[in-house]
Amino acid sequence: MELTEHRQVSVPAVYGFLRLVRVSPARQDALIGSLAEYCRSHELQLSGVFTDRDTAAGVASAAFTGLLDVLALPDVYGVLAPAMSHLGPKAIAAERGRRIEAAGSRLLLVRKPHATHHVVSRSGPVRRRPGTTRVLDAES
Numbered sequence: 001m002e003l004t005e006h007r008q009v010s011v012p013a014v015y016g017f018l019r020l021v022r023v024s025p026a027r028q029d030a031l032i033g034s035l036a037e038y039c040r041s042h043e044l045q046l047s048g049v050f051t052d053r054d055t056a057a058g059v060a061s062a063a064f065t066g067l068l069d070v071l072a073l074p075d076v077y078g079v080l081a082p083a084m085s086h087l088g089p090k091a092i093a094a095e096r097g098r099r100i101e102a103a104g105s106r107l108l109l110v111r112k113p114h115a116t117h118h119v120v121s122r123s124g125p126v127r128r129r130p131g132t133t134r135v136l137d138a139e140s
Contacts, residue, residue, distance in 0.1 A: 012077035014039065014108065015070055016049035017063070019086045035080055038110045044077065052088070059088075059095045071103040078106035 016035040020028055032049055039046040048070070052063040070076060079100050087093035100107050 010075065011043060011045040013045045013047045013075055014078050014080045015047055015067060015076065017052070017067055017079055017081045017086060018049060019052045019088055021053060021055055031082055034082055034110050038080060038108075044080070044108075046080070047076075059092050059099075064096060064099075068099060068103055071100065071105045076105060078108050080108045080110070083109055083111045 016032070018028070018031055018035075020031075023031075028051075035049065036046055038044070050063040050067045052061050054061050054063075057064075067079065071079070081087060084093050084097075087096040097107055
């Protein structure tokens, strides 16, 4: 029996997607760095990054069309973005997500969407982000 450590195993290839509107070069570098770090820690290969700067193009911007073209290449695992907002406003992001999945690829997010917890209090249900704590005055 041969161990996988002794065989060549291809690293899954992903392509990054950034939506950058009025972003400084330092911020762009930091975002690309976060994609690269995610890939390093998850054993993925960042094969390229597509950058969408055109807010008026809608779903079919040049950057997104180019991304869909590379997703048709063999051995592409998926698309990596810092957050869902990098795919655009909610309606556009949802459609882009559907198109990525229709291309047979996975959509990976460095920062997962925040889930909310429902807490029941005397005044009724309250929606809170995970990890938040309600602080009461000493007089409460």
